[in-house]
Amino acid sequence: DAGVTQSPTHLIKTRGQQVTLRCSPKSGHDTVSWYQQALGQGPQFIFQYYEEEERQRGNFPDRFSGHQFPNYSSELNVNALLLGDSALYLCASSPRLAGGGPSYEQYFGPGTRLTVT
Amino acid sequence: GQNIDQPTEMTATEGAIVQINCTYQTSGFNGLFWYQQHAGEAPTFLSYNVLDGLEEKGRFSSFLSRSKGYSYLLLKELQMKDSASYLCAAPANQAGTALIFGKGTTLSVSS
Numbered sequence A: 001d002a003g004v005t006q007s008p009t010h011l012i013k014t015r016g017q018q019v020t021l022r023c024s025p026k027s028g029h030d031t032v033s034w035y036q037q038a039l040g041q042g043p044q045f046i047f048q049y050y051e052e053e054e055r056q057r058g059n060f061p062d063r064f065s066g067h068q069f070p071n072y073s074s075e076l077n078v079n080a081l082l083l084g085d086s087a088l089y090l091c092a093s094s095p096r097l098a099g100g101g102p103s104y105e106q107y108f109g110p111g112t113r114l115t116v117t
Numbered sequence B: 001g002q003n004i005d006q007p008t009e010m011t012a013t014e015g016a017i018v019q020i021n022c023t024y025q026t027s028g029f030n031g032l033f034w035y036q037q038h039a040g041e042a043p044t045f046l047s048y049n050v051l052d053g054l055e056e057k058g059r060f061s062s063f064l065s066r067s068k069g070y071s072y073l074l075l076k077e078l079q080m081k082d083s084a085s086y087l088c089a090a091p092a093n094q095a096g097t098a099l100i101f102g103k104g105t106t107l108s109v110s111s
Helices: none
Strands: A005-007 A010-013 A019-024 A031-037 A044-050 A053-057 A064-068 A074-078 A087-094 A112-116 B003-005 B009-013 B018-025 B032-037 B044-049 B053-057 B060-065 B070-075 B084-091 B099-101 B105-110
Touching: A005 A087, A010 A019, A019 A087, A019 A112, A031 A074, A044 A064, A044 B099, A074 A087, B003 B084, B009 B018, B018 B032, B018 B084, B018 B105, B032 B060, B032 B070, B044 B053, B044 B060, B044 B070, B070 B084
Parallel strands: A010 A112, B009 B105
Antiparallel strands: A005 A019, A019 A074, A031 A044, A031 A087, A044 A053, A064 A074, A087 A112, B003 B018, B018 B070, B032 B044, B032 B084, B053 B060, B060 B070, B084 B099, B084 B105
16 A cells, blocks of 8 residues: 655755645545645645645745645645745645544655755 | 744663653644654654543653643653654644644654
């Protein structure tokens, strides 16, 4: 049973460029959350998707956008990259509760290390 | 406001017991999580406490006091492989399942 997968593993971009990161959730999970983790810090919530819609959003600018596909996989897009966007980007997937909402139980992928120069 | 505090670093020796503390302030309460993260790897789930008290799971135990906004992770019989960052996290609010994390406690276990 494959866990959460993310691609690419590492990425180097230049200031002002745009980047797309990808995530495939764990089998049976339909909710995907994205987090940014700067060096030496805890993960910070960016946004969450289920049923192909953004359901919750953290304190991140509109340069950060996302998408969820019918197969539950997800993309994170960042426009106009800044040096401060250099971080580990983590994707986490969650199963749906019997009552219908997403579970608090989150499984993290290995992350994409983004370096902006 | 929402805030999670935990010590930045801790050191211990193999075979010892270590307690990592966490204090939190969140909008409402829907439980408290502990994750382990080895350098360069993804966080992995350790525990989830919703009710007050101690929950034991092998060498790891987690304690919660909702009235004090306090939790701790207890690691027994420390091994070198326990050297990692330990993250305390809680749901950001009652409207969804987004988690807010503390900055993490880096534990170094020496022989």
